[in-house]
Amino acid sequence: MFKNKLQVLRDVILIGIFIIAVGIVALVMALNREQGETALIKYENKLLFEVNMQTGNFTANTEVYKKEVEDSLIISEDFQFLYIEGIPFRNLEIGEGVLVIGNHYYIMGKLGIVHIEYNPTMKKIRVVDETSPYNICSKQGYSDNAPIVCLPNLIYITFSDSEVDFVIG
Amino acid sequence: MKNSKKIKKIVMLAVLTAIAIVVNLIESMIPLIPGTAFKIGLANVIILVVMFGYGPIEGLSVGLARIFLSFLLAPPNATFLLSITGGLVSLLVMLVFRLINKFSIIPVSIVGSIMHVTGQLIAARFIDQTLAAAVTYYAPIMLGLSIPAGVITGILATRFLKFGQNYFDATKIIKKEKQEIKEEE
Numbered sequence: 001m002f003k004n005k006l007q008v009l010r011d012v013i014l015i016g017i018f019i020i021a022v023g024i025v026a027l028v029m030a031l032n033r034e035q036g037e038t039a040l041i042k043y044e045n046k047l048l049f050e051v052n053m054q055t056g057n058f059t060a061n062t063e064v065y066k067k068e069v070e071d072s073l074i075i076s077e078d079f080q081f082l083y084i085e086g087i088p089f090r091n092l093e094i095g096e097g098v099l100v101i102g103n104h105y106y107i108m109g110k111l112g113i114v115h116i117e118y119n120p121t122m123k124k125i126r127v128v129d130e131t132s133p134y135n136i137c138s139k140q141g142y143s144d145n146a147p148i149v150c151l152p153n154l155i156y157i158t159f160s161d162s163e164v165d166f167v168i169g
Numbered sequence: 170m171k172n173s174k175k176i177k178k179i180v181m182l183a184v185l186t187a188i189a190i191v192v193n194l195i196e197s198m199i200p201l202i203p204g205t206a207f208k209i210g211l212a213n214v215i216i217l218v219v220m221f222g223y224g225p226i227e228g229l230s231v232g233l234a235r236i237f238l239s240f241l242l243a244p245p246n247a248t249f250l251l252s253i254t255g256g257l258v259s260l261l262v263m264l265v266f267r268l269i270n271k272f273s274i275i276p277v278s279i280v281g282s283i284m285h286v287t288g289q290l291i292a293a294r295f296i297d298q299t300l301a302a303a304v305t306y307y308a309p310i311m312l313g314l315s316i317p318a319g320v321i322t323g324i325l326a327t328r329f330l331k332f333g334q335n336y337f338d339a340t341k342i343i344k345k346e347k348q349e350i351k352e353e354e
Contacts, residue, residue, distance in 0.1 A: 011276045015276050025312065147303035147307075156303055158302050
C-alpha cells in the first residue's frame, strides 16, 4: 500500500480536502444551532402542542382532554389503549388530540401511545414510554436542547421559538 | 474454463451481496453508542471490496442490489428512506472516485461515509421539515464521526481484500499497480 509515493500523496490530499470541507460545514452548522425556549411536539409536520421550558406553560394546537390529578389516579398503558382507573381511554387518534394529566402528556403516535413528561425542577422534557422496535427516543432521556425523534411513531420534539400564532403575553 | 470463471464470479458477487444485507440487518440491531442510532456502516466494507477486487461496475451492481433487496426486506418508513438515499449518494460518489482510479481504498471509504451523512441530510430536507431540523442538529456530530467510521471500514476492506485475494479477480489491480510503478521508474 505504501510502495507508491505518488499514490500516498494523492490519498492524503483527497482526505485532507474532505476533512477540511467537513470541518467547515460542521462548524457552520454547530454555530447556527438555534436554541429556543419552547418544546414543540409534532406529528409529522403538524404541531400538536407546545411546552414552555421555563414555566411549563402548555399551549395546544389540537383537541385537549384534561384529567384532574388525584392521588388515586391509576394509569396503565397498553399497546393500543390507555387505562385510567381501569377504564380505557379511547378518544386519542393517531396524530390527533392530547391527554393532559398534570405535567404528563399522552399522544397517539403511529404505533401506539407516546407518553411525554415535563419535569419542572429540571426544566427538561422526555419521552417516558412509547412503542417502537428500538425505543431510541425513550432511552434518550431528558433533554432541553437536543431534539427527541421517535421516527417509527412520527413524533418529533424540537426546541425553538413558539410557533403558535395566538399566544398572548 | 472461461465459463466456469464467469460462474464463479457471479456466485461470489451474489454471496457478497447476501453478506452485505445480513451485515446491515445485524448492525441495525446493535447501536454503536447505546441510545443513539449511529452505525459504522459495515455493509460498505463489502461494496468497497467488490469495487476494488472486481471493478467499479461490479461494485455498482452489488451496491444497487443491496439497496434494492434491503428496500424489500425493511418497512418503507422515513428512517429507511433516509438510509436508502444516503446509501445511494455514497455509492455513486465512491463509484466516481473509483472510476478516476487514482485513489486507494481508505480515502474512497472516507469520502463514501461522509457522503452517506450528506445524502441523509439532503433527503431529510425533502422528506420532512421537522425531521430535517432534528437531523441538522445532530449533523456536526455525525459528520465528525463519519471520518473515523470511514477509516475503520477502509482498513477492514483492505484486510478483507488481502485475506481473500485468491478468491477475487484481483489480478487486474496488481497488474495496474505494477504498470504504474514501471511508469514512474
